[in-house]
Amino acid sequence: MNQECIPIYLKVRTEDIVYIKSVVEAHEGLGIVRTLNPDRGELVLLVIKDQQVEAMSLISELKTKVELHFIDKPESVRNDWLINSEE
Numbered sequence: 001m002n003q004e005c006i007p008i009y010l011k012v013r014t015e016d017i018v019y020i021k022s023v024v025e026a027h028e029g030l031g032i033v034r035t036l037n038p039d040r041g042e043l044v045l046l047v048i049k050d051q052q053v054e055a056m057s058l059i060s061e062l063k064t065k066v067e068l069h070f071i072d073k074p075e076s077v078r079n080d081w082l083i084n085s086e087e
Contacts, residue, residue: 004048004049005047006046006049006052007044007046008031008044008045008055009036009042009043009044009071009072009073009074010042010045010059010070010071011042011043011068011069011070012041012043012066012067012068012069013041013066013067014038014039014040014041016041016066016067017035017038017041017043020033020062020068021033021035023058023062024045024058027054027058029051030047030051030055030058031045031046031047031048031051031055032045033045033046036076036077037074037076042074045059
């Protein structure tokens with residue numbers, strides 16, 4: 001089992017943050033959603049590499065329900081100890 005953590009950066013409408021977090025949490029063991037910038041709707045989904053395919057499938061499903069875009073790592077988290085320790 002590969003335990004490497006993969007960050008997936010997303011931008012969503014601010015009103016969809018709680019919905020996305022609850023959907024991911026309902027999929028126990030899939031990953032953790034962390035809000036990076038609530039005003040800009042920037043999130044990171046931290047997933048174990050073994051769960052990456054399932055996470056991408058869930059993101060595809062979420063895209064049919066909410067506006068959601070992949071983004072590059074935001075400048076605001078360049079010095080984030082948690083995310084940088086995982087990369």
